[in-house]
Amino acid sequence: MKKRLVLLTIVIFTLGIFLSGCGQAKQSVDNSWNDIKQKGEFVVGLDDSFPPMGFKDDKGEIVGFDIDLAKEAAKRMGVKVVFKPVQWDGIILSLNNKDIDVIWNGLTITDKRKEQIAFSKVYLQNKQIIVVRNDSPISSKKDLSGKVVGLQLGSSSEAALSADTNTSKSLKEVKKYSDNTEALMDLKQGRLDAVVVDEVVGRYYLSKKPGIYKTLNDDFGKEDYGVGIRKTDSSFKEELDKALDSMKADGTADKISQKWFGKNIIAK
Template identity: 35%
Template sequence: MKKWILGIVLALTLCLTGCQSVQKEANTQDTWNKIASKKQVVIGLDDSFVPMGFEKKNGQLTGYDIDLAKAVFKQYGIKVSFQTIDWSMNVTELRNGTIDLLWNGYSITPERQKKVAFSKPYLRNRQVLVVKKDSDISSFKQMKNYELGMQTGSTAEQWYETKQDVLHAKKTVLYDTISNSFLDLNAGRIQGILLDEVYADYYIAHMAKSSEYKVIQNDRVPMDLFAVGMRKGDKTLRQKVNQGLAKLQKNGQLRKLNEKWFGRNNSWLGK
């Protein structure tokens, strides 16, 4: 009986060691030659992050990062395959070699930098306040006299709960969608909306009356910088992504993509 149990323990130990070895190898390899040979790169994403990468009603993936990734790898004659993943397991999927890149509004943080390598940042994001253009509101502080809308469970709601010294509204109203918050803003039932800058720019740029709104920023709100995440061993792939982004900036394609999705050129590349 003891020998049988010992055999099982030994087998499990060997299996675990083998899995860790495969994961470590995948994380340290430079896979560019393999990608170039197959002419395909696999990008992991969360397909619900509007406007970076999301699924339309017909099931087709679209978004700023979708267009940007395709434009970068088109320069190398490489097809991009997008794979929806459990975003909470994104680093594991990357290390296992299931995907080659994380490209979906992926913020650079000190904690993530311990686990993955990043491209140069290409886009900025932060919490902003959207109000009607004819409103007297011009700063975060003025919201203390007005009602503020936010999406339930959003980054904006989480940020607001811990930053009352920066922004404190007379009353907050939570919505299931940002669209509904804009309906109430237009009707005067709330006087401001707190949301991600990328989403605010996207939403306003695609509205029929986009000129009726203004976006207010605050220097006390920290910035998120979006970049492409990859395995630390993929130094050549990182170089190729950075070179591809730089070329898009130089030839004007990056500006056109920004204007298409956000209504303005808000690239962070090279800053």
């Protein structure tokens, strides 16, 4: 009899734990996509001074490559999109505090960021490209030996060039500028032999100045861009990934890329 009571007690205890676990599981179900549908919109956090990804035009409206992608994705998801300028150095905190729903602004996927947030599928691969004048005889990184190269101070381009010690040590000089526009202007005037720049930025400026510059096939490394999403928002992420996949499949993402960069640089 005692054995039966002990066995019954164990069964009841185990069942209690199981039911408790089920209750917790139900409470932790991700409702992020349902929440977005109920609101009818999702909020994109961005730095609105980052052309061509997201910036204010002459009319004060926020435009850009990422802006067009986000609008198209929202359309396919059946909701609206709202753009909210946020201080870049605190944007991940804004996301996790639910001040915004996503970060969509040329956000590089890094291991450090993966510890804090989730990412959509890769939608664009950026790389550090080499820009020269259209009439330049330079055709590869090896041809940069003894040449003067310009880049933006503190940029990814500076880090990428420094990491390629064979090339960086062969240069005559590296000139550092406050912005890429100034560097490209000096290249045009013949004060530089080449400029190292983010492809997303470089191709945008090149599309505005056709026939003046060209890019080399060589580059200084690649990096992936993704949309930053809260780790808890897996159902929302799934729907956003579906929208991005469909935009790639039917060529819409290609058209948006051609508009802003003059080339398809959408990740496959």
